[in-house]
Amino acid sequence: MRDHPPTVETAKDLAFLVITAVGESAIRQANPAYSRQADYLRVQSGLIELLRECADDAEGWGQVLDCFEGKGQVQLMTIHKSKGMEFHTMIFFGLDNQSWWSLSPQRKEELNSFFVAFTRARQRAFFTCCIERGGPITWLDNVLGTVVPRVAGCDD
Structure with a gap:
């Protein structure tokens, strides 16, 4: 060539x-x-x-x-598509209690899906949630506790 x-x-x-x-x-x-x-x-x-x-x-x-x-590009995919892959950084969009209503410790399949996605991050993961749509997932927010910094969004 x-x-x-x-x-x-x-x-x-x-x-x-x-x-x-x-x-x-x-x-x-x-x-x-x-x-x-x-x-x-x-x-x-x-x-x-x-x-x-x-x-x-x-x-x-x-x-x-x-x-x-795809070097230098951001990959967007579902949790299921990410299985078996690793990325430097993962960003979870809309991780609020209305979009992820089924994410609870009692619902093993959904919790396993979340674990699959979360463990794709090699160095860091970011979570976003929409207060207008329901706010954070309480149990997850408690697990992350004070270890994970919180950043409030803008009210433009």
Whole structure:
């Protein structure tokens, strides 16, 4: 690829080189949904489009790959999608007693989901709650106690 600077067209060519090198059958076996032609073609099209977007203004292939990997970007996902992953920082939006009404020590499945998400943070976790929507989850607020600093929001 050294002889071919990143462009929208060379990115498309790269996508097909990767698909050929890995093998369509191996890609299809990676996820049972890919056995359906429509699903496989949607994923293939997504790969090509993402590489093309990344190559559009890139100065080199390293920059294309950084963009493709999402380097320097914030990842938004559900708790279930985060399982098995780790991140430097986790931010929980809307961790109030109306959005997370089922988060209680008595409800093991919901508590396990919260634990999965919370343990994805390697260094820190931030929690936000909306006072207008119900306020903090009392038992969680008590567990965090005085160890975790509180910051009040603005009333703009």
